[in-house]
Amino acid sequence: MKKLTYLFVLLLVFSVVAAGCGNKEAATGGNGKTTLTLFSTMSNKGERKALQNAITEFEKQNPDIKIDANFPGNGYEDMLRVKMGANDMPDLFDTHGWSQLRYGEYVADLKDMDWVQHLDPALNQILKDKSGKVYAYPLNQAKDGISYNATLLKKYGIKPPNTMDEFITALETVKKKSKGEVVPLWIPGGENGNIAQVFDQLATPQLITAKNKNYAKQLEKGTFNWSNYTPLAETMAEMKKKG
Template sequence: MKHPFVLFLSLILLILPGCSAEKSSADSAKKTLTIYSTMSTDSERATFRKLAAAFEKEHSGIRVSLHFPGNDYENMMRVRMAANDLPDLFDTHGWGKIRYGEYTADLRDMKWTKNLDPNLNSILKNKSGKVYAYPINQAKDGLAYNRNMLDRYGIAPPETMDDFVKALRTIKEKSKGKIVPFWFAGYDKSSFAQYYDQFATPLLITDPAHNEKKQLIDGTFNWSKFTYLSNTLKQMQKEKLINIDAVTAKKSQLIELMAQNKIAFTMQGGTLGQDVAQINPNVKVGIIPTPAIHSGDDPIWIGGERYTLAAWKDSPHVKEAKEFIAFMARPANAKQMAEATSLPSSLTNVKADIFYADDYEHYQNVKVEPYFDRLYLPNGMWDVLGTAGQELAADILTPQEISKKLQREYKRLRKQSETQGAENNE
């Protein structure tokens, strides 16, 4: 029997944009493809809209209805999954297999899959060969940095956490505190969540002597081993290696501050480099892989797919949805989207002229590891990580207390996820 709450959620769908009621009122002469995406910037959305319009022109019998719910995306999709009434096409935003897998049509027979970057196989394919989604681009997250600052102070791009902290200290000392070594936009808690999530992989996964995969997956992980990241962040704060307004600073400040040569490192990637260049072409922004933590380990990219298009398997327009995916996967169109998002294409036959192309070429042999929370943490832990970072920086909790809180929430959310899974299978 379905959980009673599902009935309530079904009613909510009547007022959501792009739902069944809205579809029925669409022009009866055309089939309407409803698409939900997590694209966030104006340039990304503008390019997507332009390509959708080109598709409509080419397919006169199909209308494309694009939706960008922003911060409401996840909650909206949870509601729709609970009622099994999803958009015809939707963005799996890193959860193609784990969260959305049972709802997606298999795309393995599409031509573009032959050119899928092998780095994405483990994220978008299962052992039997099912392809869960078309990746519009792929993320390779590391540290964005001001090349001018490192050149001025004779600092090589750091490859280890020790080198990174040493670089931060050098920048603070030689700039006499005028430059923020490591900048956080902590008003948006995702800034701290990104720190924890990104550095958790070199701390707990990539080094064979410190591999906690099994314990994280089976729920026996000892969260005291996570305290290192909180201790490191707190020490940076005490030494004023991060911005003093780390808890209240907003993402909207980043571009201007970087363009003014007031920031050395940050975790923001994407279009940062090109946005800064538009304001001050003399400031050169680069990106490097995430530094290693344990001795003998190597730097890594953290990533996987960034934006995707998955087709809902029960959509009445699966054929048309696949036609739209095939259109977006054409090399010329895939190139446009990669360049609009300033991220590499997911297809090996597409060479995009993106801002960080030289950096990605230089570090082309560096391994890409999936986002930590997508593989090893229960749904909901991202928000917990972000709040924990805010509480640490605001001196509300100590590093040890942070680890205890994370362990409690980890167990609670795992249990909640297991319970919901059992209910959905009844």
Template sequence: MSKLLQAFLVTVMIAGVLIGCSSNDENGNDNNGDSVTLSLYSTVTNEADKTAMEDMIAKFEEANPDIKIDANFPAGEYESQLRVKMAANDMPDLFDTHGWAQNRYGEYTMDLKDMDWVENLDPALEQIFKDESGKVYAYPINQAKDGLTYNKNVLDEYGITPPETFDEFMEALETIKAESNGEVTPLWFGGSDYGAFGQFFDQFATPLLITHPEHDYSEALLDGTFDWEAYTFLPEKLLEMQEKDLINEDALTAQGHQSDSLLAQGKIAFLMGTTPVNAVKELNPDAELGVMPVPAIHEGGKQSWIGGERHTFAIWKDTKHPEETKKFIEFLAQPENVQALAEGTSLPTGLTNASADIYYQTYYDEYSDVVVEPYFDRVFLPSGMWEPMGTAGQELLSGALTPEGVSEKMATEYNRLLEQKGSE
């Protein structure tokens, strides 16, 4: 055998060994095809939610050693990262639709209607996760019921009943400021994240523009004819709160995580949305928080919960591992796991096969007759409006925009995104 031939055979043998030692093939399988790795993206941000999710993933991997899950929690970068993946048609195997199961992510999701857990889907969520053809777009880990979180210790100290109208809300804020000599922030914003102001505008837009029969602009919002002058009430009130020192002085620079410590110290009265209670109770076991629906704005109006889809998992329709991803979803749908994730995230379950012992359940029961309305932006605004809605609040409080300027910015972005959607 020639030296040239010998060298060639050695090269072939080495290449074969290297190929055989490769840890994963193009489908995410290991070298023997014994296990697969699923990519998973979630929008959970606070530590309690993240811990609950990671614990469940670890439990699944222990029960299914042939399936590994590469979990990603990009927080504020989630939307931008998923947009890049959508554009490349290279989605994670499992991903959170965070309120956009049909409108934003629908064309990328596998139809889950034949899975066993669907028969236990909470009827309140059917219009969100099912379309007219019967397609089921995602699995609900929990469901949202947002309003305002309040510090019960503070309200009790100053004899304040949770307000039912916006006027009563403003009165409560002023009472807290006066009675506490400015030591308690009436309404607190972690406004370094524009989403804090987006939450204010989004939640209060429902009683302002949708739920009162004499102030129902839903058709105009959907067909593109809405006059944004009717929206100006909200930035006017937010600016009024700033001018009257009813919100924190550092509202534009404060970070969301700071609220836990301030709530525990009794330094905050109200927050937008539903605040997880675990971290607050760890800092002060005597702290008591409550939740209440969004106050009515117009005379004769009713309070509303704002909610629907919160955390979910959809399966990418082109995943190379359909059976393994479904196995993970079915694992989550087991009653004990439904309960564990709901309690870990302090939110109601998305399925009817389990109930959760969550801190705020007493308050949800108290307001059980209050209708849950969908998030305003998810139904009535084109995709992409969340950022301009939130940044408009930052610009308002920094003095860069007037209340009228906020409405003009909203109109401009609304029309731009509608035209962009129409040209797609």
């Protein structure tokens, strides 16, 4: 039988978690305290400090509970996969949209918690299934996309692009009409996640929402033919080559 744990993006939910401790196997030390393991994807020092402060405050208010926080950094996803294989998941951990597809069978049902009645229906497809099970507590939600300079597009008579071809044409137009003074596309390269995020944004219209090219089911089932992804990588390389 798999150990059920609580899946949250953590900062605001410690009091909720404490109420559910009886549903899982939390470790109890010789000092009588219950220790809960917490794994987080947070890599930014400021975010980690904020979380540690929240933990400290929680432990003051709940002296019988200790939170053991871990921040694996870039090795987070690999470490969680190993823990899934060993059926040794953390008591608390965060994720970025994998609550059902990856972690669904390992997490407790949160549908009876008070906050569920206030859940944005837009999050249902991510956090709920047809039976009504609620897989995770959402800390935030965002509309992701590529930001653009509306003033610049207006100046050069460019409509916001809706397709990859229109996107590339818009970039070339900016470069041409500005006589090379404006860099039409900038992707910060300080972290691997930045370029990966842009690939993610551009892959959606290419592989999910494009007409006659919806590979969502294949991606979910692991039957996706990755040669269909190659054109995007080639396009990105060509864009870099063109400056």
